[in-house]
Amino acid sequence: MKALIAMSGGVDSSTAAYLMQQDGYECEGVTMRLYHNEDVGVCTYHTCCSEKDIDDAADVAYKLDIPYEVVDYVADFEEKVIDKFVKTYEAGGTPNPCIDCNKYMKFDKLLEEALKRGDDYIVTGHYARVEKDEKTGRFLLKKAADLTKDQSYVLYNLTQDELSHIKFPLGEMTKNEARDIAESKGFVNARKHDSEDICFVPDGDYVKFMEQYTGKKYPEGNFIDPEGNVIGKHRGAVRYTIGQRKGLGIAAGHPIYVCAKDMKANTVTVGEHERLFTRRFVADTMNWIAFDGLKESIHCKCKARYRQIEQPCVVNPLDNGKIEVIFDEPQRAVTVGQAAVLYDGDVVIGGGTIAEVGDLS
Numbered sequence: 001m002k003a004l005i006a007m008s009g010g011v012d013s014s015t016a017a018y019l020m021q022q023d024g025y026e027c028e029g030v031t032m033r034l035y036h037n038e039d040v041g042v043c044t045y046h047t048c049c050s051e052k053d054i055d056d057a058a059d060v061a062y063k064l065d066i067p068y069e070v071v072d073y074v075a076d077f078e079e080k081v082i083d084k085f086v087k088t089y090e091a092g093g094t095p096n097p098c099i100d101c102n103k104y105m106k107f108d109k110l111l112e113e114a115l116k117r118g119d120d121y122i123v124t125g126h127y128a129r130v131e132k133d134e135k136t137g138r139f140l141l142k143k144a145a146d147l148t149k150d151q152s153y154v155l156y157n158l159t160q161d162e163l164s165h166i167k168f169p170l171g172e173m174t175k176n177e178a179r180d181i182a183e184s185k186g187f188v189n190a191r192k193h194d195s196e197d198i199c200f201v202p203d204g205d206y207v208k209f210m211e212q213y214t215g216k217k218y219p220e221g222n223f224i225d226p227e228g229n230v231i232g233k234h235r236g237a238v239r240y241t242i243g244q245r246k247g248l249g250i251a252a253g254h255p256i257y258v259c260a261k262d263m264k265a266n267t268v269t270v271g272e273h274e275r276l277f278t279r280r281f282v283a284d285t286m287n288w289i290a291f292d293g294l295k296e297s298i299h300c301k302c303k304a305r306y307r308q309i310e311q312p313c314v315v316n317p318l319d320n321g322k323i324e325v326i327f328d329e330p331q332r333a334v335t336v337g338q339a340a341v342l343y344d345g346d347v348v349i350g351g352g353t354i355a356e357v358g359d360l361s
Helices: 011-022 051-064 074-090 097-117 175-184 206-214
Strands: 002-006 026-033 068-072 121-123 128-132 139-143 221-224 230-234 257-262 267-271 277-288 298-303 311-317 323-332 339-344 347-357
Touching: 002 011, 002 097, 011 026, 011 051, 011 121, 011 175, 026 051, 026 097, 051 068, 074 097, 074 206, 097 121
Parallel strands: 002 026, 002 121, 026 068, 221 267
Antiparallel strands: 128 139, 139 347, 221 230, 257 267, 277 323, 277 347, 298 311, 298 339, 311 323, 339 347
């Protein structure tokens, strides 16, 4: 059996490559070039897919004595990930480019490359598990055994065909175990920091990146209170996210938070903390894993952002494949553009993109 290892240059994908080799697979490594360093600024240890990462991946491949090469997906990454990132912010949402990178790059373009080469599987260093349900014949995506590193949330877009060709060797392992293996094999990245920042925004200033990328200058506008009264000036609505408290520059005498944005009017609404909570939202662009689609209401749990603990809810099917999610208890800062992922225990039922946030009528 042959496996194509997606080698990001980090410790996780390197350990995954070693584990597949130990399991008897004929392995080859590939790193996706997604951008050029000069286009995004100086590389840091807190991003992925930089020139330094390519060097580290090549070093590990050499140690494992497996073929290795870099494939150029710069144009595809710009179209599918960066352009969507910019448009989502400009529309008032908050994107998650890592989810789009998984969907369009790792498990679309790279899987296509693997199958073209005659490989049976594509392998990544994600902390998640794939199992086949023998009763239904469906492949299931499940949380990692190490819940502190679980990445199932960012993998909810995987299709049945993709899941049938994917291996996650770290799914049953802890991060420390992965690092210990890498260190025992002398991998150069054994103690390398995890990727934390958006890879094409290495300094974290996404608005500066957007202005350089688009050539636009995002204009100042008004901060308003929930009644519509102007209470200050903002530096461009794209700079603010729902739930943000710091950096507003408003002396209100008490804590205030970003509660809403109107991109057409170029206003940012701020208010008290309780205004951040809602029970209801609508999601679209759904991908179902545990079954083909939602025919009737279900009780399950939902995770509306990456760091959130999933919360009990009712999910109702709507027209055009959309869903309505109603939490048992109000949740903080549910944000348009973020992913909503549904769980039944440790099984990912499916997920979609939050398109509308609103209270129950």
